[in-house]
Amino acid sequence: MNFKKLLLVTLLGISISHTTLAQRVQMDKIVATVNEGVILQSEVNQIIARVKEQAKQQSTELPSDKTLRVQAIDRLVDQSLMLQLAERMGMEISDSQLDQTISNIAKDQNVTIADLRRSVEASGESFQAYREELRKEITIGQVRRANVDRRIYISTQEVANLQKILEQQTGNPEEYDVGHILVKIPNKASPEEIQDARERADNVMEFLNDGKEFKRIAIASSSGPKALEGGQLGWMSINEMPSLFAEAIKGQKKDAIVGPVRSGAGFHILKVQDIRGREVVETTEVRSRHILIKPSIILSEEKARDMLSDFATKLRAGEADFAELAKEHSEDPGSALKGGEYDWTDPTTYVPAFKNTLLSLNKNEISEPFRSTFGWHIVQLLDTRTADKTDQAKLSRAHGLLFNRKFKEESFKWQREIREQAHIDVFPTE
Template sequence: MKHAYFTVSRLGLNLLCASILGFSGAAAVLAADGVIPLDGIVAVVNDDIITITELGAEVQRISQELRRRNTQAPAPDILQKQVLERLVNRRIQLQTAKRANIVVDDKMLNLALTNIASESNLTLSQFRQVLVRDGVSFEQFRENIRDEITLNRFYQRQIDSRVSITEADITAFLETQQAQGNISVEYQLGHILIAIPEDAAAEEVKASRKKAEDIVSRLQGGADFAETAVAESDGSTALDGGNLGWRGANELPTLFTPIVPGMNKGDTSKVIKSTSGFHIVKLLDTRDTDTQIVKQTQARHILVANKDRNKEEALALAQELHQRIEDGEDFASLAKEHSDDLGSGKEGGSLGWVSPGATVAPFENAMNALAPGEMSDPIESRFGWHIIHVDERRDFDATETVKQKRARDIVRQRRIEEERQTELRRLRDDAYVELRL
């Protein structure tokens, strides 16, 4: 645990188990070092206390975790002070959450414990047996998880829900990443070379430059690049329309490296001089090496909701509509008249292009099983009964969408971490803390 407000999902099973180990002997370990007395209070936090047993247990947990990571622990007195500081901050946050009426009931706690167990393919009962076998107090483990959920809910309410990210934030982030070369981009280039002899006279060089500049003018005037390359280029790819294929930033010819990353798709460069002649490049396309191609489905549906009718009545109506379509009636017309999904209903049931994960699982599974032109039998979801028709499928390049979402998530998480740290500092400043180490 790096901070006390991490979510349960981020807690590794090994770390969670390790956090409970060694409670019974912790005080004795510290007492043997002669640092603090066997019994006593090591800190007062507002109207609460932290005891030697709590501190000793946490010191031992941290020591075990450091050993597990093959990390050298600091001197005992330094480690104790660091651990105590963490315990104080955690106690302040829990007190604040309690005042904000953040309560984690047993039902919510049991669900979280069940989810943790399932991540290890165990039932809750089996998980408990594993903890006991490893010498871990299940009750203490349970309360630690309750605290984690409490703090997570507190920060979600107090901080996370107030954090907003603008399009300008995302644009600025992506531009910074691009400038730092952190986004893997490949470029598809067109190339035209107007060669000059090795020992060319000044007049020959001048004539070659003039030819290259004329070609640039023609290209800017709308001439086809590939055709021009075939006709005019002295380069090795001339007969391929000058296409150099896809090149990563580190694979570009050194001559082009300062130029290409600053070009937009479709741009044609000015004349670029080298010892071999005069070059013209066109940025034909770009792509992220993490290209995300998804299979989209163009679909329509009719929803017969269970609202205002029982399940059997809804199914009967869905089956009737299905039969009428089978008998030749128009799907779109029936959707407009009968679908309880008012948004798509007025569009003849059209859902547009649907990406994976955009619909509930029963709907998506049934839709994916259909070939274009096929219609499903009525299938049930939590919304009611659906009749699905698949019109078409396509491969869709979702790279830009994924990139934008990833950038938004990164920027939002950074902002949340900053705001949480600011809030923690404020809470600490406002709290009464007396350290007795």
């Protein structure tokens, strides 16, 4: 090939390359900026596709793509803010921790990891994308927990007062399956904006009272955190709900639509989708011991896991003493000096990875190394028992209900605060 032909082919290749690049840029354009971060059209499309697939499976009618786009961008803005905060906090979810979480998900669904992978890929999503989405969810959950927990204070008097209320209840305490729609009021809203929000909320009530599907209306109209899930808040007792919701829902019958109820965030519309009773009678307790190794700059994830794997092998062979290994190596200050031992405990108080592993063991069995939010563990189940813990359970339940209520309230306030402090630009569609 002569020089002129070579030059022509080269220039043509550059031209095609630039054209292809331009097409890719056009296909995956920036739709919003969040501080220094960006939200891409492909991310919005992925959420919309997922919502449509879920709606198809549930036979739920959806609003327009324009409405779904607004909801998807809103979710991605919140996600971006959380992940930026996680980066500033130095919070990372390792591959090992992610693998452990996926293993727990598969176990909860009573399937193998291979089955889970096939299920994800059958829905049209790559397993790698599923993993990364899960990594984001775990990160966001940890960021929210780290920032909201410290805003919550529960006094012993609050627990005692709620416990008395619970004791006065007759029969099984009731739980409600709640649907939620929020018609948001802008920060520092004018009287006209408040009136406009009120009218929109009244219109939503009319639609619902006329028999329109709640999930579809929630996806189209709600600014609440569960809008894209059709406003489904799940099962909650009166004491677990935000106070505003509890006052509105208490005593309502199944299928009741309540609202609009005004708060600082806007006008809330609630639906009582179902009601059920709940009763605490007995508690299964476990006695166990464990060894915790925390990965660090010096000790990698793999080395921490391998160290515990070696411990487990020696313990099963009778070549080492569990208590001695725990005293020498465990980084759990609460149990190390006791030979790694925990006294009788309700396993539901442990983090999910620890609880699930512990409950999968037979008496005296030692687990394989597993990852929790604290680090790498091996755990041995020493014994189990069924205990009458009614009084303690009531206190724990009262504290848990108060915590859940305050966590929901503070989480919403905190997320609103970080959003108000952020620089967010959403670009209009062409």
